[in-house]
Amino acid sequence: MKKILLLSLGLIFSQTLINFSLESKFGDGISIKNSGSTEDSYNYFENLLDVNIQFNSGVSLWSQLEYSDPPIFGMYKNGLNKFYFEFSKDLIDVKVGDIYTLYGNGLGLNLVLDQNVDLDNSITGLELIYYYTEQLRLFSLIGKGQYNFRSNPAMINSDRQLYNTLFSGGFEYGTNNFGTLNGYFLNQTSEISKDMMVLYNNEHLDTRIGKEFYLRVPYEDFRDDTLTSVIKNFSWFYIHDYFDFTVEYSHNNYTKLLGENELGYKIYSSISAYLGGFGITYEYKDYNEPYFIQSISGAPTVYQESTSILASRYTHSINFGDEIGHQLEIQKSLNDNLNWMINISQANTHVGLYYNISSDTTITKQYKHSNPISLIFMNLTDESIAFKPFRQINTEISGYGLGEQLYFQIGLNQLDEVYKYHNTIIRDFDTNSLDQLISSVNLEIDSIRLIELGIINSQYQDNLDEINFIYQQYYEACYLWGYCNGLTPNEYAADTFISEYNITYQDSLDILESNHLENYTLREEELETELLNYRRDQLYEKKYSYEKQNIFTLPTRFSWKFKNGASISSYYEYQWRNVEMNHDYNLVDNTNDKRSTNIEKYNNQYFSLTYRSPSKWSITYFYDSESHVKKLNNVSWSEEFNKWIGTDFSFDINSNSQLSVFHGSQKGGRVCANGICADQPGFKDGFKLTYRTFF
Known part of the structure; x- marks a missing residue:
């Protein structure tokens, strides 16, 4: 159907402008997982051709053809992968095909394509925009789509699917004095299989949706189901001479897995100001849809995704259905050539459960909610642990020196979080x-x-x-x-x-x-x-089961530009990472039993050195290493050291084309975009080739 539609468009409209964008990737080597303990053959051949056509009639067409056998992520693909065409005439904009769009800040609807993390939550359908007046814009959307996603970022292929059908309509009203108001409703149905019910049931120790489903629905009642969701969303964006402000509220009436309706909501707000030479931004999130399967939304993460090589490998995995958080960022120009920035973010879940055992019964209870200020200092009390607290502090200083020939960037990144929480058991004694x-x-x-x-x-x-x-x-x-x-x-x-x-x-x-x-x-x-x-x-008296990590990273970057146009750049980063799988027992005689708690300590280093020639070629040397010690009951049971060394040669064929060749080994790591993450496996003794061109 897609091919017929494209052919028809080509015959009907005479083209005025066409351009292509091609990206080809080839890799052949050995994949490495789990810090070098697991090896397997790893190869990919991925080709993406984007075609953009502008027609005289006001119609534009975008399509993506893909031949990937196999791709870096996902399944084999060959043929027309994605397409849409747009038509603009007077007061109407029409888009037909694979729709990618953002409403407000994405709390209810955010359809994106990001192949770096194998994310595609688009729908195939129709989007209409009608400009009723200069101030009032009406819009609607209808379509269907299959959303594939992973239960674990380490998986190469998706293991979960939803089949979505949605209809949405809304308005945007802009004023000169009171900012912009936006409102819409969204009706979504999602078909889910019995097999997916089993997957959610199996994660009852790790997620609220899994725990609630496990306790409520017996296995013999598992079946295919159709989930519904009705979202009502309102937002306000205001720009003042001294500050910018936005707030968005999304109300969701949805059905639980094989269950009744549940009410949920998302709230996001942000304010930015320039005060006394300081640029200050504060963000707040409150996402409370714990039993709703997120698929077509993509709310702000409200934490900074680090550009550091090492820090970005261990980033926070946001729970878009159950998380409260804050972010504060301050920027300051110290002089014409020197800038400083600090970013602090904090988040936690809504509910902290624990089990209370008395002489004759076991009761599931909730802790009183922790104070977010105390969580900034990561004071891990019994209560705060149950809310899976996360805190990140990132600061850096950057600038130019020596007549702007030298550029430097020196940072500090501290991440602390309880990333898994199973339970806390508390027993009552006389x-x-x-x-x-x-x-x-x-x-x-x-x-x-x-x-x-x-x-x-x-x-x-x-x-x-x-x-x-x-x-x-x-x-x-x-x-x-x-x-x-x-x-x-x-x-x-x-x-x-x-x-x-x-x-x-x-x-x-x-x-x-x-x-x-x-x-x-x-x-x-x-x-x-x-x-x-x-x-x-x-x-x-108390028994714990949770996992936490503390990561401290020192990233640096230096670049020197020669007078002949050549440059040399270096990155050096060092990281300390401590992981604790806590299974402590607190006894009534005020002693602690820590024999079942496992401690892992990692020291990571990253170094790269790049020389870029004025004749448009560059060569880069990479060195990456990791040493770790694992202890149980304070006794080392595993010590290991791994390193990855590689060389990359890149050549600018012309202003629109580049060829890159890599040989050696690369450490795998987590790649995240807008809160969605995927783990790329390590690469040992291999060869990679990447070609990019625009014409």
Whole structure:
């Protein structure tokens, strides 16, 4: 159908202007995952041709043809991938085809194409805009689309799908004195399969939507479902001489998976001002649709996506359905050649759940919401942990020196977050009987130790008595009955013992004692762990299960421009990353059991050096390294060092075309755009070629 439509357009309209944009990528090597522990062959051949045509009649056409076998992300593609045509006449704009559009700040509708993260949430349909007056604009949208997405950014291919149908209509009214008002409604239906129900059910430990679905719907009731959503959205944008302000509210009446209707909302606001030489921007978000599957929206992330190579590999994965956050950015020009910036962002979920266990029941409760100011300082109390707090501080100073031949950029990035939270279990004890409980548990432990080690001693004594009894029998046979064969009783007993058992009497005693000591020591060590576990399970007051990371990055960049037009640039970054898989137990006697908590410490370095010739070619050397130590119960169980070295040569064929060739190894990492992330695997001992042209 798409091909027929394109051919018809080509015959009907005489073209006046056409241009092409081609990007081809080829790679062949070995992929590396999990810090070098998993290797597999990795190759791709991806070709994207964008065609833009302007017709005399006022019609414009954009299409994208793709041949990817295989692509970097996703499935094999061959043919017309995307297209749309636009028509503008007097007071009407019409767009037909694959629609990419943004309403307001994207809280309700944001249809985008970003192949760097394999994101395409477009619909195929019709968009109309009618300019009723100079101030009033009316718009509507109708269409269908399949949205493919990943449950885990590390996956190469999408594992989840929604089939969306939507209809939207709204207005935009601009005034001279009161800014711009925007309002629209959106009606969306989404078809979801039974297989996807299973996937959400399986993530009940990690997400609110999975936990709620797991507790509410039994497995035998899983089936295909059609979800509905009715969104009413209003926004206001105002520009003043001294500040800019915007606020947007989106109300959502949606259905849960195999469930009833639920009310949700999104709020976003931003204010920017220039005060006393400082540029100040503050943003606020409150996204509260925890059981709604996000597909056609893309709200502001309200945190800064770092340009640092190392810092960008470990960025915050926003939850667009359940997150409250703040961002403050301050910029200052210190002089004509020197600039300073600081950005602080903080976020957390709406609900912090924990399990309260009393003597006869278990109740799921919610913590009181944490103060966002306290979360800025990441004071990880029991309450704040349950809200999966995130904080990022990024500051840098940049500028020119030495007659603008030198450019420098020095930064600092600190990220702290609880990125996984499973649960906190709190048990209620009778405080008046705690001493008695502790005493009884300690007595039970002493009793178990006495019994278990007593059994081993008893077994040793039984075996010792048996050996001595046998020896004594031989001794008495000589001493009492005279069966000595000319030997003394001891000599006769010793010879008879060795002839019967092929071992001397003394050696058998030594071996028995040695085995006893070994068994006793081993059982004593086993008991130590077993009894510690028993004491922990009987006396713990709080039990945690969450994962957090603390990352500190120092990025630098220096560039020197020579008088002949050549330049040399370098990036050097160092990063400390600590990851904690916390499974601590807090006991009623004010002690902590940390034996199950796993600690990982990473030290990462990145360095690149680029020389760019005035004849439009450049060569770059890359060095990337990672060392890590993993500890359990404060004992190292894994230490590893990996490095990736590569060289890239790029040549500007002309002003519109560039060829780039890379050979070597590259470390993989997370790539994010507007809160959507995908993990690119590492690349070892490989070859990459990229060609870009515009004509």
